[in-house]
Amino acid sequence: MSRTRVHNFSISLDGFATGEGCSLDAPFGHAGDRLHHWMFAAPFGRELLSESAGSPSPASHAYAGGVGVDDAFARRYVVGVGTEIMGAGKFGPPGWHEDRDWRGWWGPNPPFHTPVFVLTHHPRPALEMEGGTTFYFVDASPTEALELARVAAGDLDVRIGGGATMLRDFLSAGLIDHMHVVQVPVLLGRGVRFWDGLEDLQNSYHVEMVSSPSGVTHLTFNRA
């Protein structure tokens, strides 16, 4: 059966997956781009930015990123993934469901290139984008959403895209096979905590940590 995988899920040292005050202008609130800088500094992330801009992005090449460990982890994001499930909070700023024209943060060619199931209490018609991404809006439990996603993924794996709240729901329901978390050496102090309510999660997984020369630490959880 296809596996459920989490990749490049970035948190602060104090365990926040996003900052406070998320809005259209600040998708991660006061965290800014600090949690994901490592990814966009790596070659994988620079390619993502170029692709989304439709041309090489000189600005993003200005800072040197982790070309080894970080890039090796980051690229696993796309390999063998047939679909993604994301929470409502990832698809848009608070209140996006009231904007009928909202099409996600990612422009006309989102970086998913697969069907994407958006969990929301406000379903709307499917949204077909360029490059193979189609957003499906479903009001479903984690288990129900995973059944849908597995059908769409065929033999491939299902990526669980976050944010923190939906990922915790999937973890609590025992629905995650592999999880890659990236710990970034900043203290956000406030925002949405990731680890809450997951006491003894390590008992169900093989956990490894490896630090990167870039300063971040990669954690992998593989179901025991």
Add this chain to the structure above:
Amino acid sequence: MSRTRVHNFSISLDGFATGEGCSLDAPFGHAGDRLHHWMFAAPFGRELLSESAGSPSPASHAYAGGVGVDDAFARRYVVGVGTEIMGAGKFGPPGWHEDRDWRGWWGPNPPFHTPVFVLTHHPRPALEMEGGTTFYFVDASPTEALELARVAAGDLDVRIGGGATMLRDFLSAGLIDHMHVVQVPVLLGRGVRFWDGLEDLQNSYHVEMVSSPSGVTHLTFNRA
């Protein structure tokens, strides 16, 4: 001037420095020995246990620890340290100040071998132990306690011993020069949080993380 240093301060992945339900029988509450297993498994910790038992401790040799990275970090605990300041919560279980005979957790020969200042709202006479440790009980602010400790330390450094609450007070007051934190891959879910109220602490320090083959990750904060 002598520096203030923190060593071997161990926390869970979700940022707890101790568990819930601390008592005489469970100094770290439901965390048990999970946060400090790495240290007692390393040669440095095994030597500590032997010294405290007055003889080699065969049981503690039964598990192999991190003889490289972990041991190198652990041994810095004693080097160049002239005194320690610890919080009341480290010296004994809740309510220890009501027990006039309480002499700390560590037996007749505690592993400090220097003057130790115990911060408490219930001062008592100094307590001279075997091996060079003397406990002084002082009702003082972090700054006042540090002045006392610096006199006692002479040219040597002052170790800030924790627990989490007093260490956060010292960090907030800008009184820590070097801090070594060890992240252990367990999720405690509850207890005393270490990182709270320290937003943007990284801006005042050079922060590095390095993972150890034992499974823990060592963090160092050096004042910028």
